[in-house]
Amino acid sequence: MSESLPERAEVQYYFGAGPAQLPKPVILQLSKDIVNYENQGIGIGEISHRSKTAQSIIDNTRENILKLLTNNGKYELDQLRRDYEVFFLQGGGTTGFSSIPLNLNSLKGKGGYLISGSWSLKSFQEAKRLGSDVVTLYNDKTENNAFKGCYKGDYSKLLEQEDDLKYVYICENETVNGIEYDATIKDLAKACRDKNVELIADLSSDVFSREIDIYDYGVIMAGAQKNIGIAGLTLYIAKKNLLDQIKANGVDSNLPIAFDWNLQNDNNSCYNTIPMVPLHTLNLVFQRLLANGGIKEQETINIEKADKLYSVLDKYSTESTEVEEKQRIVKFTVDKQFRSKMNVVFNLITLELENQFAKEAEANGFLAVKGHRSVGGIRVSLYNAVKLEAVEDLIKFFENFVNKL
Template identity: 35%
Template sequence: MKENRIYNFNPGPAALPLPVLEEIQESFLNFAGSGMSITEVSHRSKGFDDVINDAVARTKRLLNLGDSHHVLFLQGGASTQFCMIPMNLLPEGQSADYVNTGTWSTKAIKEIQIQGKNVNVVASSEDKNFSYIPENIAFNSDAAYVHITSNNTIKGTQWAEFPDTGDVPIMADMSSDIMSRPFDASRFGMIYAGAQKNIGPSGVCMVIIRDDMLARVPENIPTMLKYTTHVNKNSMFNTPPCFAIYTVQLVLKWLEETVGGLDKMAEINDKKADLIYGFLDASDFYRATAAEGSRSKMNVTFRLPDEDLEKQFIQAAMENGLGGLKGHRSVGGCRASVYNAVGLDAVEALVDFMKTFEKKNG
C-alpha cells in the first residue's frame, strides 16, 4: 500500500517511480491483454518485441541519438562490461586510457590488466581517497579509447563536465547517473549502465554503442561476449531478462511523458542537490565528504561527528521512514542516494529529519 512506503535512499537496487510500480502491479497478471504475466510471455512474441523496441526508441529520443547508435539490453551487469570493452574494442597493439575515480574504475582497470592489454592510467584521485574528479588530464591522442566512470556511488563524486578527448572515443560507465541530465551522447563511443540504480531493477545492463566501434570487434572472442552478436539479434540472441527490460521501458516512458525529458529531470535533480548540500555546508554537525565541484547529484555522502552517532542516525532515520542511508561498507559513514525516482519531497523530509537529529545530538 502507498501509505506504508518509506522514503527510499538505497544505492541500488534503488527507488523506482511509484507510477511505474503501479503500472507493473496493474498489468502483472495480464500483460497487454495477453492473459499472461510479463514474466510468462515469450521473448519472441510481438508483445515483447513492442516492449524492447519502444525502450530502444525512447532511449534514443531522450539522448538525441540516431541510427548511428545501437541500444542493447545485456545480462551480467555493468561489471561484465569491464572485460567486454577491452576484449571487443581495444585492437591488438594499441593502448587505452583509463581515469581512476574509485572502486568501479579500479575494477575496470583490473579487468583490462587480466587480459594483458595495454592500459594507461592517465589520472587518479586515489591520493585524496577518491574525493574529487581529476582535472587537466593529458590524454594520449593515439589511445584506442578513454574510459571513465561518470558517477562514483561509493565516494559521492561525479563528472560535472565530461572531458575533451579530441578524436579519441569515450567509453563511460554511467550506471548511477544515466538519464539524470542532458549531455551530448553522440560523442561517446559507448555508454553502459547497470539499470538497478537509476533506470530500472537489477538484472539488465543498458549498452549504447556507436557504429564505428562495432567495426573493431574481432572474430576470435566468445559469441556471447561480442557486441555484434547482440546488435545483430536486437538483444535477443538468447533469452533476455524480460521483466527487467519491461520495467526499464516503463521508467523511460515516465521520464519522457510524465517528467518531460532530461532537461526537466536535471532541474529537479539540481533542486534536490542544492537543498541537501546547502544544508550540509551550513552545518557544523554533518560534513559532506566529496570535494566541492566534484560532488555527485545522485549519491550524497556525509559523515557525523563519530561512528556511534552515525549508527544512531541510520537507525533513527529508518524508524522515521527514511531508509537506505548507511554508507558503503568499504567507507562507512552515511549516504543518501537521490536518484531520479527519489522526489524532492523525500529530500525535504530527509533534511527536516537531519535538522531534528542535530538539535537533539549536536
C-alpha cells in the first residue's frame, strides 16, 4: 500500500447524486486527520466518541450549524441556541424519515404528507407501514400522472382538508425527479403556523445550498452524503418545545432507542457510538462554508450553475425555436417553476441518444450523469462542491454533442 496521498485535480467532473464529491480542501484535511488528528498519534476514526476530543468536535459542529442558520446576522446565535436543538443519528435519509412518525406518534393528531416525488412517497409509505396515523394531503403523480412539481394551490385551504393535523411532511428537493420547492414554501410555512401545525422537512439533498428561515420548521433532517459530508450520519434540527412535548407525552413503545430523538439529544448524540469520521467531515464542510461567507454566498454560486445549465438545455429543448429541429433533443418532465437547482433531470428524445450521451460523457471525463434507475434519463447533480468551471465545461461538451448530430 502506498504511504503517500494520490493527486486530486482542482476541478472534479463528477456529477453523482450521492454520495457526492467533497471540496478538495475538506478531503485533504480529512485525509490528514484520519492518519493523525491534532498530533494525538491516532486518527479521527479511532478516538473514543466519549472522549473530550470527540465531545469538543460534536459541540463545535453544532455551533457551526447554528452560526450558518443565523443567516449572516438575521438571528442572534443565543436565540437559536435557546429555541432549537441540533443532534446526529447514525444512518441516512431513510433512517430519518422512518424516525419521524415514530417520534411524533405521541402527539395528538395525524401527519399530512405532500408527495412531490419518489422520496416523499417512500416516506409516506413507510409511515403507513409503521402504523402511524398519516394521510396524503397532495400527490403530484396522482394529479398529473407523473411527478412534475409541487402543490400550486392555496396551502391554507389544502391544510383545511384535515382538522386534526399535528405535522406536515415534505421532501424539499427530490433527487430522483429533479423537483425542488420554490419560494412558495414560505406560503406553506405560514399556513402551518396559522394552523399550529409543525412543518417537518427532509433537506437531505439541498441542505445549506440556499438560505432558509429555520423558524419555518419544526424539524429538519438531512442525510449527510450529498451537500455536507459522507454517508453514515444524519443531521437533525428540532424545536426545543416540540422535543419537550414529545418527552412529556411519553415515548412510543415501537420507537427503537437508536432513533429516539430525545434520548440521543440528551446524550449529546452519543447514546450509542456516533461515527466520528462522518461527523468531523460535516464540521470541516461547515467551517469552509462559514469562511467563504456563509450560505448566501454559496446560494449565489448554486443559482449561477443551475441557471447556466438550464439555459443551454432550454435552448436545445423540443419546445425551442432557437435551433434547428434536429437539435431539439431535450425533453423536460418537471414544471419550470419547480426545477431543482441541485439535481438537473431531463430526457433526450430517444433512449439510444441518452445512452450515447452518457457513454460519450464518461469517455470525456464527465462522470455519473445517468438518471436514477427508476426513471432513467439524464441527471446532473450540482451540489455545493461542484465548481462552476465543471458546469461550464459540461455545457461545452453538451453543445458539441448536439452540434455533431
